[in-house]
Amino acid sequence: MVIHEAVDTEKGFAITNAVPLSGGRSVSLMSSAEISTTLEKLQTAEIDNPSSLKWDNTAEFSLVSLDRRWGFERFFEDDQLASQGENPITYSVGKSSVDFTAFLLCLIGQDPAKYYRTARWSMIARRVRMLTEESPRSRRIDRLTGDSLLDFVSEVLGVTTLQVSATKGGADFEILANSFLFHVAYNMDIVARIGMDSLLEPRSIQRVRRGKSSSLDAPRKSYKADLVQHYLMGVAAEIPLLEYLSYYHIAEHFFHRVFNDDLVEQVKKGITDPSFSVRRSRDVQGIIKTVDKALRQTREEGGFNEPKALQLVIERYVNLPRLIQDLDAYDGAIIEYYANNDVPFAGAGKVALRDASEGKVHDSLAKRIYKVRNALVHAKDGDLPKYAPFTHDAELLKEIPLMRLVAEQVLIEHGKAL
Known part of the structure; x- marks a missing residue:
């Protein structure tokens, strides 16, 4: 050979x-x-x-x-x-x-x-x-x-x-x-x-998409500079940890927006429900409790519910059929890998991307991504699973295509036509 x-x-x-x-x-x-x-x-x-x-x-x-x-x-x-x-x-x-x-x-x-x-x-x-x-x-x-x-x-x-x-x-x-x-x-x-x-090393996504510059067209969208910088850092990174976190930052950029939008939608849904009446104190108290719960969570956790925010980003900006198609093009066996394998160093569970229930897929996908992220950034000694640099690189490399393709869809979704 x-x-x-x-x-x-x-x-x-x-x-x-x-x-x-x-x-x-x-x-x-x-x-x-x-x-x-x-x-x-x-x-x-x-x-x-x-x-x-x-x-x-x-x-x-x-x-x-x-x-x-x-x-x-x-x-x-x-x-x-x-x-x-x-x-x-x-x-x-x-x-x-x-x-x-x-x-x-x-x-x-x-x-x-x-x-x-x-x-x-x-x-x-x-x-x-x-x-x-x-x-x-x-x-x-x-x-x-x-x-x-x-x-x-x-x-x-x-x-x-x-x-x-x-x-x-x-x-x-x-x-x-x-x-x-x-x-x-x-x-x-x-x-x-x-x-x-x-x-x-596993083959790069670049080789799946384009082999020569002659096959490129001129860009038809513009993108936010800070998101592009995170993406470029991920593509250029030689260390899997840095690559994964660079792509994660792209999704994280929209956590605050989707969390607030979701809270607004909950309030709007409550006050427009036929059963709601401004004349009944218990109805108004129900709306106040919804807002208070979100604000209390923000104070106690130093922010909002990140796993929920990640799930909302995936639900809003990630097209599952396209994600499946892109993963199949990259590696025909990798979707089955995600469906049959946990991520031991992160305590992250399986995700069946071909599951008929989109809501279930969004939930399990967000949990897997978030737990991998936590294992990478938290290094406290204790019982929680954590990532060991280099030792777990082979396992982490399997997770990068999933994180990268999710980040790409989020970035592209927020591009503006030139």
Whole structure:
């Protein structure tokens, strides 16, 4: 898949043109013995998510650089950092190992269509052609450290990993890896996080809608600048928490309006009801109680009922058939995911978007979104579910398409024709 010219032979996987290396070396084959050995080692690994492989004495984590100036790995250049003590720990940052590279290939092989026709995959294909074809642009890879074809694939994929090794078994490698990342951020002001490389991230909504700028029309609506800024921050965010909250702010912008409008409608409904009479004190008291309850709630909660306000925003501005259509276009299985899966870190329940009762959908959708939001912004220690940065990113990434598409409808609904 990564090297389309690879063929299966009796000796293993071979490529048509050998890759030239430094020192007159070359690589063109991944032997059957190497494949078996690598797969056997992967079968003994503890795999929590696509970002990590753990064994008894060592672990390897995929890193996402959050440093805008340089790639995180450039500061280390294959240097190793070793601690002292009874159980010395060694840390190294660089390109993925043979084992981790094989693991990535297995992930890609499970759903190759997910990765093809993306900007990152096109770049990988160009690098493969440049390094394997006999052309003036071909060059040897001076920094390739091994003679395995997997070493070459590792260079092509360009995934940065952190390898942590301990002399004795039983170490908590995730804690050690995060301690290392904090230590580096504190001392060098450069940041990376454990997470999926962009090669393995869920496909973006952009690729579902437009592939080329030539397919764009000129905008036909104008939008409020502050809402656009929140939306742009969400699209540009590299951290899922920031992305989710950026989209949530768009819906939150209208909470005060819809809550007040709803209160006005309740009062209007009460005073226009045929049974209402201004001459009966109990009828007037009923209207006063409705208003007083809303004002008391505002005073006690420091605002209005946010879950109710969110539900009102969804009811007023979100078209459920369009939301379902957009989610289906993004991922044909994601609506079933929402219907069958809770959000454990938020204590948020399932939402059956295809439910026949719109009122029930609005209610469950608002509750799921609001509870996810609460888990992201509240970090108090206690019994309530809460979000752990990076640890819960895979789960949070599943919630972002839902929040983004809701926010988009709210934003578009308030656009003005040019």
